[in-house]
Amino acid sequence: MAELTMIEAINLALRQEMEKDESVFVLGEDVGYEGGIFRTTENLYDQFGKERVMDTPMAESAILGMSLGMAVYGLKPVCEMQFSGFSYFGFHQMESQVARMRWRSRGRYTVPMVCRMPYGGGVRALEHHSESREVYYAHTPGLKIVIPSGPRNARALLVSAIRDPDPVIFFEGKSIYRSFREEVPDEEETLPIGESQVVREGGDLTMITYGALTHRALEAAETLSEEDGIEAEVIDLLTISPLDDRKLSESVRKTGRVVIVHEAHRSFGPGAEIIARINEKSFFYLEAPIQRVTGYDVITPYFAREQDYIPDTSRILQGARQALSA
Amino acid sequence: MPRKKIKLDHQIENLSILNEKGKLDKDLVPEIDDKTLLRMHRTMVLSRRFDEHQLRWQRQGRIGTFAPAKGQEASQVGSIAAIEPSDWMVPSFRETTAAIWRGTPLTGLLLYNAGYNEGGRIPDDQNDLPIAIPVASQISHAVGIAYAMKCRGEKHLAMTYFGDGATSEGDFHEGLNLAQVYNTPTVFICQNNQWAISTPREIQTRTKTLAQKALAYGMPGLQVDGNDLLAVYAATREAADRARKGDGPTLIECVTYRIEVHTTADDPSKYRSEEEVEAWKKRDPIVRFERYLKTKKLLSDDDIEGIDEEVIKEVKGAWKEAEDQMKQLGDPVDMFDHLYAERPPYLEEQRQDMKQSLEARRG
Numbered sequence: 001m002a003e004l005t006m007i008e009a010i011n012l013a014l015r016q017e018m019e020k021d022e023s024v025f026v027l028g029e030d031v032g033y034e035g036g037i038f039r040t041t042e043n044l045y046d047q048f049g050k051e052r053v054m055d056t057p058m059a060e061s062a063i064l065g066m067s068l069g070m071a072v073y074g075l076k077p078v079c080e081m082q083f084s085g086f087s088y089f090g091f092h093q094m095e096s097q098v099a100r101m102r103w104r105s106r107g108r109y110t111v112p113m114v115c116r117m118p119y120g121g122g123v124r125a126l127e128h129h130s131e132s133r134e135v136y137y138a139h140t141p142g143l144k145i146v147i148p149s150g151p152r153n154a155r156a157l158l159v160s161a162i163r164d165p166d167p168v169i170f171f172e173g174k175s176i177y178r179s180f181r182e183e184v185p186d187e188e189e190t191l192p193i194g195e196s197q198v199v200r201e202g203g204d205l206t207m208i209t210y211g212a213l214t215h216r217a218l219e220a221a222e223t224l225s226e227e228d229g230i231e232a233e234v235i236d237l238l239t240i241s242p243l244d245d246r247k248l249s250e251s252v253r254k255t256g257r258v259v260i261v262h263e264a265h266r267s268f269g270p271g272a273e274i275i276a277r278i279n280e281k282s283f284f285y286l287e288a289p290i291q292r293v294t295g296y297d298v299i300t301p302y303f304a305r306e307q308d309y310i311p312d313t314s315r316i317l318q319g320a321r322q323a324l325s326a
Numbered sequence: 327m328p329r330k331k332i333k334l335d336h337q338i339e340n341l342s343i344l345n346e347k348g349k350l351d352k353d354l355v356p357e358i359d360d361k362t363l364l365r366m367h368r369t370m371v372l373s374r375r376f377d378e379h380q381l382r383w384q385r386q387g388r389i390g391t392f393a394p395a396k397g398q399e400a401s402q403v404g405s406i407a408a409i410e411p412s413d414w415m416v417p418s419f420r421e422t423t424a425a426i427w428r429g430t431p432l433t434g435l436l437l438y439n440a441g442y443n444e445g446g447r448i449p450d451d452q453n454d455l456p457i458a459i460p461v462a463s464q465i466s467h468a469v470g471i472a473y474a475m476k477c478r479g480e481k482h483l484a485m486t487y488f489g490d491g492a493t494s495e496g497d498f499h500e501g502l503n504l505a506q507v508y509n510t511p512t513v514f515i516c517q518n519n520q521w522a523i524s525t526p527r528e529i530q531t532r533t534k535t536l537a538q539k540a541l542a543y544g545m546p547g548l549q550v551d552g553n554d555l556l557a558v559y560a561a562t563r564e565a566a567d568r569a570r571k572g573d574g575p576t577l578i579e580c581v582t583y584r585i586e587v588h589t590t591a592d593d594p595s596k597y598r599s600e601e602e603v604e605a606w607k608k609r610d611p612i613v614r615f616e617r618y619l620k621t622k623k624l625l626s627d628d629d630i631e632g633i634d635e636e637v638i639k640e641v642k643g644a645w646k647e648a649e650d651q652m653k654q655l656g657d658p659v660d661m662f663d664h665l666y667a668e669r670p671p672y673l674e675e676q677r678q679d680m681k682q683s684l685e686a687r688r689g
Contacts (some may be wrong), residue, residue, distance in 0.1 A: 065467050069471040102667075109455070
């Protein structure tokens with residue numbers, strides 16, 4: 001068991017899966033010789049060679065289209081979009097082709113590929129480097145959307161994503177790439193895609209979040225406990241689509257109060273869908289309107305002001321107290 | 327420091343073997359056995375009659391929008407016949423003739439054109455991707471398949487079809503570029519049929535040929551008379567051999583013409599002249615090939631008539647069969663199938679919702 005950053009944990013998952021299964025390939029811009037601009041693919045090039053760890057031209061659309069072809073032919077490509085903000089060059093491949101191939105071919109062809117992309121703010125980057133737009137993809141039938149919140153679950157979920165028979169988009173929160181370490185077992189570990197986790201138990205309030213913001217939500221929950229004597233249950237979604245609404249319902253039925261925390265824009269964001277699901281399944285258990293603490297509906301601001309845009313613990317506390325007040 | 331010409335790796339050539347007047351360049355004739363020549367002919371005639379019947383059925387409202395291949399039969403059969411069944415075909419949406427050659431049943435094509443997903447399923451023994459509608463989006467799939475073949479040390483290749491309009495899309499550029507960078511066994515068949523809906527070839531690009539676009543990627547490119555089946559076959563054979571030998575991809579521009587509509591949803595008389603269409607009809611690829619087979623004593627006028635009757639019977643029979651199949655198909659809840667390997671709970675809930683609504687509607 002080693003203490004790893006999320007970068008190292010992702011690297012471990014890739015390395016072990018490539019060792020185990022020679023059909024696993026890695027491709028993307030600067031992922032080979034350079035080892036990835038964030039170092040997630042470090043040393044893979046030396047170990048597995050340029051045929052399996054492919055430095056590609058700057059061509060997001062062809063990276064995705066080529067991955068589709070490789071996957072149809074039986075390989076398991078893990079491609080990388082350098083930043084999610086640049087993935088739109090390839091959006092039509094994802095929407096028109098990757099997501100549809102199984103359905104269009106009536107199950108004759110499958111696309112067991114993973115597309116990794118760093119998302120979200122917090123690293124003082126330039127425009128287009130800090131967005132959290134997972135709903136673009138979550139709105140697309142045929143895709144699965146996974147967002148880990150730390151080294152250990154990132155490793156386990158990435159292994160599951162690589163082995164999944166369907167295309168998985170794997171969003172990695174840049175702000176937690178190196179911000180903390182966690183024990184990650186060397187032996188194999190997987191986590192089921194489509195299942196969320198209760199990361200803090202409590203009976204007074206349900207806090208639903210995912211990705212990098214899970215840590216801020218947990219901090220806010222501790223403050224609530226200390227200052228208000230309120231015990232919040234924190235749910236880390238881990239998978240955005242398919243959404244684990246059963247676990248959400250269980251918690252909501254217990255607490256009757258909900259606050260949703262995400263970095264993505266509010267309108268038509270993940271929170272909107274989560275509220276709809278709770279309304280459909282557990283409306284009569286609610287004791288107060290559900291609160292959303294999210295990024296605002298503005299273009300993600302440049303980094304000097306990004307911390308005013310991304311929900312912080314004080315905004316989360318505000319939202320939580322609002323949900324508790326009614 | 328003089329200003330010097332840079333010599334490029336390749337030159338662009340044009341290949342014609344059997345011209346519209348029936349003149350044959352004997353030195354260039356590719357080796358094709360008689361049985362294959364006759365199968366090529368029959369496939370073209372079948373495709374032609376199938377198109378004509380489908381057009382009628384579309385006007386009658388029996389099937390929906392489709393893209394006829396009429397006029398492009400030689401550029402499709404000539405290319406597809408030059409690769410093996412173990413090679414992969416990655417089509418766009420106008421490759422009816424090529425699909426028939428590969429073994430796709432007419433009933434499947436009819437079901438597809440009648441709006442049933444089931445028609446899009448490729449038979450299990452056929453290495454073809456399904457129809458891809460967004461222009462040029464299939465090109466990089468062929469590159470990925472070819473790359474996988476190469477990594478596995480197989481001697482297969484992937485061949486993809488697209489039109490002149492596709493050469494303006496970013497996916498064309500990205501796909502060809504990656505193919506050359508990774509030296510994949512890919513054959514790119516551009517069917518330059520002169521029109522992208524209403525947009526003529528000269529608005530698509532100002533380059534003299536489409537084949538020369540290959541030069542920008544360091545790839546060999548060849549322009550062929552697309553209505554000359556022998557030339558298309560010879561060019562594709564050469565490209566396929568190169569791919570199999572590990573010498574990488576090739577772009578082939580087949581200069582041909584879309585005699586019919588783009589799809590049944592447009593009216594070409596609004597954007598192109600009757601004279602132009604008539605001039606191209608004189609270069610009909612089937613007429614040209616029939617004349618060649620007649621001089622080779624492989625076909626007589628009687629034979630041609632017989633084949634025509636036979637394929638029309640086949641086309642009509644396929645419609646009957648498709649109609650029968652449509653009666654069996656069409657449980658709408660099937661739309662929930664094949665989205666994921668395992669249906670997630672929320673989708674199963676929606677599927678049950680749909681079932682209930684359908685039952686309520688039926689009363």
